[in-house]
Amino acid sequence: MAHVTAIKKGTFLEQVVSTTPNGERLLHCMQCGSCGGSCPSGGDMEYTPRAIFAMIQTGEREAVLAANTQWACVSCYFCTTRCPQNIPITDIMYALKRIAIAEGTARNTDAPALAKTFTDLVDKYGRSFELGLATRYYMLNRPLALLRMGPMGAQMFTRGRMSLTPTKIKKIDQLQAIIKKAKELSGKK
Template identity: 50%
Template sequence: MTPIAPTKPRSFLEQVEAGTPGDSRLSMCIQCGTCGGSCPSAEDMDYSPRQIFAMIRADMKDRVLRSNSPWYCVSCYYCTIRCPQEVHITDIMYTLKHMAIEADLYRDSAAPDLSNTFVSYVENNGRSFEFGLATRHYLKHQPLNLVGAAAMGLEMFSKGRMDWRPEKIKQTKQLRAILKRAKAIEASQKMEAVA
């Protein structure tokens, strides 16, 4: 009988690295703080990017995924180009976002909802749909700002910069088949990683 190698569940650091394409270089972080100092929204984050990376190494998965930090990332890539260790910080923030959605830990649902609503329009039509996205989002998350948003929306309509109906690509079936297959592959890869 062949001995079964002892398996250790993957650390949070390993999970984040595996979830980021290419070499994320996350383990190379030297905690210098250049990322947080370069970040336009760091002061509004629960934890600066540097703190997030320290917490990832400390395996504090819940607190990282509960924080608003990845969602307040504006994808400006300042941290990424300034990082002396060339850590792919913006890509890591994307990884943390879908891990947070999956773990369903982030308490304020506005940001994940925006992403999910955007995705549902793309999956159904092949194109994004600003009017639908804005309406659904404001109704649920910023009802008090709905009047102001509607006024802006009307002006956008009157200037031909918004449409009531979504655009649709021709091959929606093909696109859905590709996305369905991609989701299945991703799910099976995660199963393998856990096994």
């Protein structure tokens, strides 16, 4: 932690580093590209993670938050385990997603909507509810895709792999209290 003091307060770099566990490893990036090379979505990224790190370091905040890089991340962690500088790359992608969602800068992706729909359902029932997720998320965001999903969904039903009703946990109040507290605490930061 000793070296964190080298980061200027109030910079984008500081924001990213301070919201990622072990995020200060980012300072060790030597631009080798093993992350960009490893990424299964690497080909679909406007900027590879390596490039994103260079942009974070130089403070290109808007460009980074508007990039599709973090949204293309599939959390496979290849970049993280291969990084020769032990940078928690996947976790930094999560941090970028959080910042982008909080600031509403995400573009050209339905990922925030999917995340929101998903967690709203969990907030409500304590467990995920796929039919609910599918209907709500696809209706609102990808109505056409829903049509293409049709046959597959039907098969899932017939094989008993989709439920019509959500399961609610017994102590949903307890979970909601925890979530409320967590939101409250992170709001303070």
